[in-house]
Structure formats: structure tokens, C-alpha cells
Amino acid sequence: RKEVEQDPGPFNVPEGATVAFNCTYSNSASQSFFWYRQDCRKEPKLLMSVYSSGNEDGRFTAQLNRASQYISLLIRDSKLSDSATYLCVVNTPRGYNKLIFGAGTRLAVHP
Amino acid sequence: EPEVTQTPSHQVTQMGQEVILRCVPISNHLYFYWYRQILGQKVEFLVSFYNNEISEKSEIFDDQFSVERPDGSNFTLKIRSTKLEDSAMYFCASSDRGPRHTNTGELFFGEGSRLTVL
Numbered sequence: 312r313k314e315v316e317q318d319p320g321p322f323n324v325p326e327g328a329t330v331a332f333n334c335t336y337s338n339s340a341s342q343s344f345f346w347y348r349q350d351c352r353k354e355p356k357l358l359m360s361v362y363s364s365g366n367e368d369g370r371f372t373a374q375l376n377r378a379s380q381y382i383s384l385l386i387r388d389s390k391l392s393d394s395a396t397y398l399c400v401v402n403t404p405r406g407y408n409k410l411i412f413g414a415g416t417r418l419a420v421h422p
Numbered sequence: 423e424p425e426v427t428q429t430p431s432h433q434v435t436q437m438g439q440e441v442i443l444r445c446v447p448i449s450n451h452l453y454f455y456w457y458r459q460i461l462g463q464k465v466e467f468l469v470s471f472y473n474n475e476i477s478e479k480s481e482i483f484d485d486q487f488s489v490e491r492p493d494g495s496n497f498t499l500k501i502r503s504t505k506l507e508d509s510a511m512y513f514c515a516s517s518d519r520g521p522r523h524t525n526t527g528e529l530f531f532g533e534g535s536r537l538t539v540l
Contacts, residue, residue: 354531
């Protein structure tokens with residue numbers, strides 16, 4: 312089983328749509344969870360951390376289910392500028408911020 | 423806004439040649455990393471560095487790879503004898519917090535150095 316698995320993409324949605332991405336991780340001892348965003352041929356950038364109670368940042372909502380080892384990201388009212396690859400990222404229980412990246416889910420928002 | 427800077431942005435080299443990729447992390451950060459991303463694949467951890475020594479390294483980071491912090495600002499990745507499969511984007515990253523802190527994981531990445539091995 313892959314350490315971090317994500318929905319295969321691409322997701323092609325119209326502006327204004329709501330889109331959800333899912334992710335599962337294999338190591339039950341992982342403690343920190345994140346969504347990063349990567350634009351084409353650019354560096355990954357932190358979109359948001361994911362907290363146990365769930366958290367929201369504007370149009371973005373992240374959820375964590377530790378029992379199922381499942382993480383989600385919901386984007387409401389999609390904008391053209393949301394087009395990117397969304398990376399599910401999990402830290403390892405030990406180690407100096409060693410992050411394990413999922414392969415990413417590509418989102419294309421069209422007019 | 424402080425940022426991680428990397429040079430060169432693109433390097434083309436012949437198989438078997440040595441390559442040094444350079445990074446200037448954010449100035450008050452203490453933890454430094456190299457990740458790589460082969461075209462079309464996921465971002466992979468190579469090595470972490472703290473307090474002037476390697477903290478952790480992956481299976482990818484074999485004897486052909488080394489890292490160094492030669493002065494107070496630069497952090498370098500050296501590949502001694504490049505192979506075709508080393509062709510990738512290499513990202514340097516830094517953070518100001520380590521594993522004992524909660525909410526770790528905001529790594530600040532540089533724009534990457536694209537390495538092409540011919």
C-alpha cells in the first residue's frame with residue numbers, strides 16, 4: 312500500500328463548482344497532515360494544515376478522520392486560479408519534518 | 423517576504439559529471455531539506471539537515487549524494503557522478519520548527535533546480 316494515496320485526476324470543473332479531493336495514508340502513527348498546492352513546474356506551497364477537528368480557510372475546508380486514515384479537501388466556488396495540482400502531505404512520526412507527498416490530484420477549472 | 427533561493431535554475435550535464443546545486447534558505451530557519459521530483463511523478467524526500475549534520479535520509483540518498491552547509495547561508499547538494507535517472511527537479515526547503523513542535527510541516531520551498539543528465 313502506498314504511504315499516501317490520492318484520488319486520480321484530473322478533475323475538470325466549471326467556475327463556481329464545488330470539488331472534493333480525498334486522500335488516505337498508511338502509517339497510523341502519522342501526526343501532521345497538510346494540503347500543498349503545486350502549480351505546473353513550480354514548487355509546492357502550503358495551502359493549509361489539517362486539524363483533527365476539521366478546519367476552514369475561506370473557500371477551503373479540510374477534514375481528517377484518524378480512524379479511517381483519511382483526509383479530505385473541499386473547495387467551494389471554484390475560481391480559475393484554483394487550477395493546480397493538490398498534494399496530500401503527511402509527516403512521519405519520527406524524523407525532522409520528513410514529509411511524505413501523495414502523487415497529487417490535478418484540478419482544472421474552466422470558464 | 424523572505425524566500426528560499428536556488429541556483430542554478432536549470433543545469434544540463436553529461437552522465438558521470440559532478441553537479442552542485444546551491445540553496446540559500448530563509449535566514450532564521452534551522453532545518454534544511456532537499457526533495458526531488460522526477461517529471462510527472464511525486465515529490466520525494468532526499469535528506470534533512472539540522473545542526474550541521476544529516477538528520478535523516480532516504481534510500482535515494484546514496485553515496486553519490488552529499489550535502490553541506492559551507493558557511494552561514496548556503497546549503498548545497500552534490501551529486502558526485504550523475505546518472506540519467508538523476509534527471510529531476512531538485513527542491514531545497516527550510517523550516518524554523520522541528521519535530522517536537524506541533525503543526526510542523528510548513529516547509530518553504532525554493533523554486534527548484536532542474537537537472538537534466540544526458
